[in-house]
Amino acid sequence: MPTVEQPRELLQRFSRGEVDAFEELFRLHQGEVYRWILRIVRDPAIAEDLTVETFWRIHRSHARFDSARSFEAWARRIASNAALDYLRSRPRETELPDDLPQAPQPDPGIAQELRQKTAQAFGRLPPKLQIAATLALIEEQPYKEIAEALGISTGAVKLRVFRALRLLRKNLQRQGVEP
Amino acid sequence: MTTDDERMERLLKQSLLPTSTQPGATLQRDLWPVMLERLDEASVALPWFDWALLAAVVVWLAIFPRAIPVLLYHL
Numbered sequence: 001m002p003t004v005e006q007p008r009e010l011l012q013r014f015s016r017g018e019v020d021a022f023e024e025l026f027r028l029h030q031g032e033v034y035r036w037i038l039r040i041v042r043d044p045a046i047a048e049d050l051t052v053e054t055f056w057r058i059h060r061s062h063a064r065f066d067s068a069r070s071f072e073a074w075a076r077r078i079a080s081n082a083a084l085d086y087l088r089s090r091p092r093e094t095e096l097p098d099d100l101p102q103a104p105q106p107d108p109g110i111a112q113e114l115r116q117k118t119a120q121a122f123g124r125l126p127p128k129l130q131i132a133a134t135l136a137l138i139e140e141q142p143y144k145e146i147a148e149a150l151g152i153s154t155g156a157v158k159l160r161v162f163r164a165l166r167l168l169r170k171n172l173q174r175q176g177v178e179p
Numbered sequence: 180m181t182t183d184d185e186r187m188e189r190l191l192k193q194s195l196l197p198t199s200t201q202p203g204a205t206l207q208r209d210l211w212p213v214m215l216e217r218l219d220e221a222s223v224a225l226p227w228f229d230w231a232l233l234a235a236v237v238v239w240l241a242i243f244p245r246a247i248p249v250l251l252y253h254l
Contacts, residue, residue, distance in 0.1 A: 019218075026211055034206040035198075042195075044203030051206075052213050059218065118194040137188055138195045165187045179183075179190050 011067035022062070025071060026055055032072065033079050036149070039139040040083040040131050050086055054079040073148055080131065080149040087127035114177060121171045125164055132160035133168075 013021035033054055038047040057078050058065075065074060122130065131150065135141045136157065147154045172179050198204055240247055 023211065026214060027209070030210050031206045034210075035204070038198045038204070042198060044207075047203075048206070048210060048213075052210055052217055055210075055214055056217055056221075114190070115194040118190050122191060122195065133191070134195075137191055139197050139199075162184070165184050165191070168191065169183065169187045179187055 008067060011065070011071055014071075015062055015065045015067050017062050022055075022059055025058075029072065029075055030055070033075055036076055036079050037083050039141070040080070040134060041086060042134075046086065050079070050082045054082045057082065076145075076149045077151060080151075084127055084131060087130060114179070117172060117175060117177050118168070118179070121168055121175070124171065125167055129160050129164035129167065132157050133164035136161045 010021050010024060014025055030051055034047050034051045037050045037054065038044060041047055041050065054075065058075060061078075065071075122133070125133070132146065135146045135149075136143060143154045143157050147157045150157065152160075169179055236250075240250065
């Protein structure tokens with residue numbers, strides 16, 4: 001997420017609960033928060049809902065915000081938690097859609113059916129592993145940024161990604177698919 | 180990371196594309212009006228504790244109706 005400089009005064013006004021300052025921060029950051037959430041949930045409509053939910057949580061917690069810290073990092077952390085709550089609550093059957101867009105030039109060695117089964121099996125991974133693997137491998141976000149957003153160490157992110165890959169392979173093998 | 184893990188990673192990248200390459204990658208509309216609605220709803224809604232307190236007062240007045248004038252006096 002690119003850093004947007006905010007005047008310290010704006011952040012102080014926000015932490016005092018001024019709605020004007022909140023609106024200004026909302027307008028400055030809604031796009032970035034939306035994109036971050038979209039990377040996790042992969043559905044524009046749900047990402048919009050969760051963007052509003054994230055800012056609602058931000059608004060409620062304004063008094064806890066330290067205006068000396070980065071608003072972006074704080075917002076990204078709250079957005080990640082909102083997305084994680086969503087992934088935990090959604091029904092398992094309605095995970096990733098079957099008609100996911102594929103790579104423009106897919107590897108001819110990898111069959112369409114295998115890609116679909118992989119995407120579906122990925123959607124059934126535990127949300128914490130899924131988020132780490134999505135952000136690190138598919139979205140190629142820096143590990144440091146992912147770690148900050150999830151509130152864990154860089155090493156823990158790498159471990160989650162590793163566990164996600166292992167579990168994904170195991171799940172595919174259980175379905176009779178040899179990746 | 181073993182060769183198996185690397186193959187799994189490649190397969191995953193082939194199966195799911197980065198969202199930046201898909202439609203809806205950027206926010207298509209201003210969400211502030213939706214946010215405002217949410218803020219308005221919240222300002223009208225009473226927290227559960229207030230409802231519990233109100234229910235307790237109603238029950239108390241039903242059991243001790245003579246307390247009604249006392250309550251009104253203190254309001």
